[in-house]
Amino acid sequence: MSTPRPTPQDASQQARDAWATAVSTPIEAEPSAFHAVPSADADSRRSDDPGDPPGPTGPKTPRLRCVALEKSYRKGDLIIPVLRGIDLELAAGEFLSVIGQSGSGKSTLLHVLGLLDAPSVGEVHCDGRRIDSLNERQRDTLRNQNFGFIFQSYHLLPEFSLLENVVSPLAIRHSTLSWWHHRKVIHEQAREIIDKVGLGHRVKHRPSELSGGEMQRAAIARALIGQPRVLLADEPTGNLDSSTGQEIMALLASLNELQQLTIIMVTHDERIACQAHRIVRLDEGRVETVSQAA
Numbered sequence: 001m002s003t004p005r006p007t008p009q010d011a012s013q014q015a016r017d018a019w020a021t022a023v024s025t026p027i028e029a030e031p032s033a034f035h036a037v038p039s040a041d042a043d044s045r046r047s048d049d050p051g052d053p054p055g056p057t058g059p060k061t062p063r064l065r066c067v068a069l070e071k072s073y074r075k076g077d078l079i080i081p082v083l084r085g086i087d088l089e090l091a092a093g094e095f096l097s098v099i100g101q102s103g104s105g106k107s108t109l110l111h112v113l114g115l116l117d118a119p120s121v122g123e124v125h126c127d128g129r130r131i132d133s134l135n136e137r138q139r140d141t142l143r144n145q146n147f148g149f150i151f152q153s154y155h156l157l158p159e160f161s162l163l164e165n166v167v168s169p170l171a172i173r174h175s176t177l178s179w180w181h182h183r184k185v186i187h188e189q190a191r192e193i194i195d196k197v198g199l200g201h202r203v204k205h206r207p208s209e210l211s212g213g214e215m216q217r218a219a220i221a222r223a224l225i226g227q228p229r230v231l232l233a234d235e236p237t238g239n240l241d242s243s244t245g246q247e248i249m250a251l252l253a254s255l256n257e258l259q260q261l262t263i264i265m266v267t268h269d270e271r272i273a274c275q276a277h278r279i280v281r282l283d284e285g286r287v288e289t290v291s292q293a294a
Contacts, residue, residue, distance in 0.1 A: 061128045063092040063262045064113060064230055069122035071108055071285075082108045083119070084285040090230075093260040095253070097273035097293070100282035106266040107234050109282070113264065114232045115143045126229070144173050148223030152235035154215045156207040156222075163203045166190045166221045173226065186225075193221045197251060213244035220251060231255070233265040237272055249275050 071083040082105045090096050098106050111117040113124060115131065124132040131142060156165045167190045171179060179186075194200055197217040207215055216236060223231055233252065237245030249272060255261045265276060273279050274293045281289045 061092075062089040062125070063094070063127060064090040064264070065125040066109075066113060066119075067123045067125070069109070069112060069124070070120050071105070071112055071117065072120045082285050083112070086122070086282075086285075086287055088280065088287065090262060090264060092229075092262055093256070094278065095256045095263045095276040096265070097276035097279045098264065098266045098282060099268065099270065099273045099279055100288075102268070104282040105285040106268075106282055110232050110234050110264060110266050114147045114149060114230075115139045116149075144169060145226060146229045148226060148228035148231045150216070150219050150223050150231065150233040150236045152238040154207070154219045154239075156215055156218060158207050161204050161206055162194065162199060162210070162218050163187065163190055165207070165218060166194060166225055169222060169226045190221070190225055193224050194218075197221045211244075212240050213247060216240060216244075216248050217251070220248070220255075224255070229262060231261055231263045233263060235266055235268070237267070237269065245272065 066086055066088050069083050069086040069088075070081070072079050072081045074080070084105075086105075086109065098109060100106050108117065112119050112132075115124075119132055122132075123130055126142075126146065131139070134142065157168065160168065167186055170186050174182065191200070191203065194203060197220055199214060199217055199221065202210060202214060202218075207218070210218065216239075220236075231252075236252070237248050240248060252263060252265070253275060256263050263276070265272075267273050276293050279289075279291050279293055280287060281291075
């Protein structure tokens with residue numbers, strides 16, 4: 001089997017390491033002015049950088065597409081199939097819900113589409129370019145610059161403040177020198193996003209001082225800081241009460257409508273799923289139905 005891709009725990013440790021490196025080596029020189037945070041050091045960018053638009057796009061080019069996708073896991077001598085030949089397309093600006101019973105492959109599909117895991121068979125394409133076959137460094141770069149992730153359990157770093165959690169993906173993206181050159185602008189942009197998700201009064205608080213809804217809003221802000229092309233949400237309301245869950249759904253719907261952010265959301269809740277544009281229902285690792293939301 002292929003080598004497992006980074007798990008949320010791996011990504012958390014990567015953020016801790018990047019933050020420790022960034023804050024331990026201050027650089028005094030500051031640029032005269034910046035209007036936007038570059039996605040990486042200019043010296044490290046190449047014409048084939050996977051952070052650039054993955055391929056030629058047009059009106060009918062799907063933002064994300066998978067072809068004959070299969071995923072199996074090995075447990076001792078036993079091979080456990082989870083995804084069994086999934087074909088799926090997602091248009092730019094679309095909001096798609098993936099629904100199904102526990103064990104149907106919903107989260108696995110999300111992880112494979114977002115390069116957190118590799119398919120056993122099949123292909124994943126983003127904006128017309130195959131991305132699952134990229135080398136590890138390219139996959140890591142593309143995942144950091146093109147995908148935002150929201151997890152049911154938030155995966156906020158407990159020792160970090162809200163602001164530090166939100167900027168952590170950019171601490172990973174930038175070198176130490178680049179981080180210290182751009183940290184003021186990064187923090188300004190992070191504060192703007194934090195304000196938009198309604199947490200401007202919680203910037204210095206740690207996760208243990210936040211409610212469940214506030215932690216999920218913080219996770220959404222962290223997912224947005226890198227200006228992703230696709231937002232992947234795994235049960236974003238699963239740990240929340242009904243009222244707070246609806247607030248999170250209203251925020252996601254607003255991001256989709258106002259910013260045309262492409263969203264794939266996994267949920268087991270039919271009422272939540274119906275708030276997307278389309279609903280894909282999985283059953284035992286296969287697409288059972290694809291329908292327009294009511």
